[in-house]
Amino acid sequence: MNQLVAQRRAAGESLVHLAFGEARLPLLPELAEQLAIGATRTSYGPVAGSLQVRAAVAGYFTRRGLPTDADQIVVAPGSKALLMAIQLAIPGDVVLPRPAWNTYRPQVNYAGKQGFGVPIPAACGGVPDPEALQDKLIRARREGATPRLLILTLPDNPTGTLAPPELIRQLCALARAEDLLIVSDEIYRDIVHDPAATPFSSPAELAPERTIVVTGLSKSLGLGGWRIGAARFPDGDIGDKLRNPVLAAASEIWSALAAPMQQVAAYAYAEPPEVTQRMADAARLHGHVARAVHRIAVAAGARCRPPTGGFYVYPDLEPLRPQLAARGVTDAASLAEALLEESGVVVLAGHLLGDDPGALRFKAATSLLYGDEQQQAAALAAADPVALPQIRANLAHVAHGLAQLTDQRSVAAEDVI
Missing domain, CATH: 3.40.640.10 (Type I PLP-dependent aspartate aminotransferase-like (Major domain))
Known part of the structure; x- marks a missing residue:
C-alpha cells in the first residue's frame, strides 16, 4: 500500500494516506x-x-x-x-x-x-x-x-x-x-x-x-x-x-x-522527564486528530466508535449502503477502491483485518495527517493541532471525499472539527 501511494504521488496525484499504522512523530x-x-x-x-x-x-x-x-x-x-x-x-x-x-x-x-x-x-x-x-x-x-x-x-x-x-x-x-x-x-x-x-x-x-x-x-x-x-x-x-x-x-x-x-x-x-512529556504530548495530539476524523465520519452518515486510544478510527458505512450500492460499492474491498479512485483517500479495507468481507468498514490511521517532520513538531506543540493548515487541509480532503462518495453535500471541515 505504501509503495502504491508513493508511486501515485510521484505521478502527481493528490492522496491522503490513512492506511498505515505509523505514529509519525519527530525524533526526540x-x-x-x-x-x-x-x-x-x-x-x-x-x-x-x-x-x-x-x-x-x-x-x-x-x-x-x-x-x-x-x-x-x-x-x-x-x-x-x-x-x-x-x-x-x-x-x-x-x-x-x-x-x-x-x-x-x-x-x-x-x-x-x-x-x-x-x-x-x-x-x-x-x-x-x-x-x-x-x-x-x-x-x-x-x-x-x-x-x-x-x-x-x-x-x-x-x-x-x-x-x-x-x-x-x-x-x-x-x-x-x-x-x-x-x-x-x-x-x-x-x-x-x-x-x-x-x-x-x-x-x-x-x-x-x-x-x-x-x-x-x-x-x-x-x-x-x-x-x-x-x-x-x-x-x-x-x-x-x-x-x-x-x-x-x-x-x-x-x-x-x-x-x-x-x-x-x-x-x-x-x-526521564523529556520522555514522559513527549509521550503525553503525542497522546494529546493523536486524540485531537482521531476525534476530528471520527466527527467527519459520523457527519458523513457512518457509524463509528468514538476513539479513546491509539490513532485509528473504524467507520462503518452500513447506514449508507443503498447510496453506495448505486455506485457499485457493495463490500469492504470495493469501498476502499472507490475512496481511492474517486476521492484520493487511502484506507485499509476491513476484510484485510479479518472482518466480514461484505461489511462496509475500513480502518483509518489518523496519525498520517500530521505532515512532514517540521509540521509534526508544530502539531506536537500546538494547543489545537487540528487548526494547523496542513492537518486542516488533510481533514477537509477526507470530509470532501466521504461526502462525494455518498452523494451528500460536501461537509466542510470547519463544520465538524
Missing part, C-alpha cells in the same frame, strides 16, 4: 544521543537483553501497577518478532478478536496453528465478546481444535478504542475457567487520550499467572524503524516455562536486540 533528540552512545557496543549480549535494559523495562511495568522483576523481561527487534516467537514456542490454537491487527492471523498460520476470530463487543474493539468467545471455544473443541492462546489488544488497532475494566475482568475469569493463556498486546497503552476518563486495566493485573504482555516503542515514541519491543512474562516457575521456549526461539531467529537499540530502550523505559 535525547534518543538520538543515546543511539550514538550505544553505537560502540558491537557484541551480541544475552538473548533476553542486558540486565540494564531488562531492569528498565521492569521498572516501566512496575510503575503501571505490575510489580516486575528483570528476569521476567525479554527485549527484541520489535513486538512483532516477540509475538511470532510466542506463536512458534507455545503450543495451542489461537482465539482472536474480529477485526484485529492484520499481522496476528498470518503469524498463527505461519506457526501451523488454527485461528478463530470472535466478533468484538458493540462498545469497543481489541477483545472478543465474552459470550461469543465461550460459544467459539465449544465449537472449536468439538471440531478437534485445541484453543490455548487468547490475544487481546489494549488499546485496540483497528478501532482506536479501549476495553473497559469490567470487560477485562470477565475475559480473565473466562480464561481461567477455560485454561487459556492471554497474550495482551499493550503497545498502545501510553496513547490513551484521556487517562483520567478512560481507566486502563491489564489482564496481567487480574490473571498474572497466565498473561504475557507485549509492548514496544514504535507507537508511543514513533520509533517504528528502530525496532524495539519488549515482553513481560509471569513470574515464578509458570513464567519460566513460557519464557524459556520463547528465548530458545529468539536465539534461533534474532539472537539479541541490537546493542545500540538496547541503549535507547534502557533510557526510554527509565522514563
Whole structure:
C-alpha cells in the first residue's frame, strides 16, 4: 500500500494516506544521543537483553501497577518478532478478536496453528465478546481444535478504542475457567487520550499467572524503524516455562536486540522527564486528530466508535449502503477502491483485518495527517493541532471525499472539527 501511494504521488496525484499504522512523530533528540552512545557496543549480549535494559523495562511495568522483576523481561527487534516467537514456542490454537491487527492471523498460520476470530463487543474493539468467545471455544473443541492462546489488544488497532475494566475482568475469569493463556498486546497503552476518563486495566493485573504482555516503542515514541519491543512474562516457575521456549526461539531467529537499540530502550523505559512529556504530548495530539476524523465520519452518515486510544478510527458505512450500492460499492474491498479512485483517500479495507468481507468498514490511521517532520513538531506543540493548515487541509480532503462518495453535500471541515 505504501509503495502504491508513493508511486501515485510521484505521478502527481493528490492522496491522503490513512492506511498505515505509523505514529509519525519527530525524533526526540535525547534518543538520538543515546543511539550514538550505544553505537560502540558491537557484541551480541544475552538473548533476553542486558540486565540494564531488562531492569528498565521492569521498572516501566512496575510503575503501571505490575510489580516486575528483570528476569521476567525479554527485549527484541520489535513486538512483532516477540509475538511470532510466542506463536512458534507455545503450543495451542489461537482465539482472536474480529477485526484485529492484520499481522496476528498470518503469524498463527505461519506457526501451523488454527485461528478463530470472535466478533468484538458493540462498545469497543481489541477483545472478543465474552459470550461469543465461550460459544467459539465449544465449537472449536468439538471440531478437534485445541484453543490455548487468547490475544487481546489494549488499546485496540483497528478501532482506536479501549476495553473497559469490567470487560477485562470477565475475559480473565473466562480464561481461567477455560485454561487459556492471554497474550495482551499493550503497545498502545501510553496513547490513551484521556487517562483520567478512560481507566486502563491489564489482564496481567487480574490473571498474572497466565498473561504475557507485549509492548514496544514504535507507537508511543514513533520509533517504528528502530525496532524495539519488549515482553513481560509471569513470574515464578509458570513464567519460566513460557519464557524459556520463547528465548530458545529468539536465539534461533534474532539472537539479541541490537546493542545500540538496547541503549535507547534502557533510557526510554527509565522514563526521564523529556520522555514522559513527549509521550503525553503525542497522546494529546493523536486524540485531537482521531476525534476530528471520527466527527467527519459520523457527519458523513457512518457509524463509528468514538476513539479513546491509539490513532485509528473504524467507520462503518452500513447506514449508507443503498447510496453506495448505486455506485457499485457493495463490500469492504470495493469501498476502499472507490475512496481511492474517486476521492484520493487511502484506507485499509476491513476484510484485510479479518472482518466480514461484505461489511462496509475500513480502518483509518489518523496519525498520517500530521505532515512532514517540521509540521509534526508544530502539531506536537500546538494547543489545537487540528487548526494547523496542513492537518486542516488533510481533514477537509477526507470530509470532501466521504461526502462525494455518498452523494451528500460536501461537509466542510470547519463544520465538524
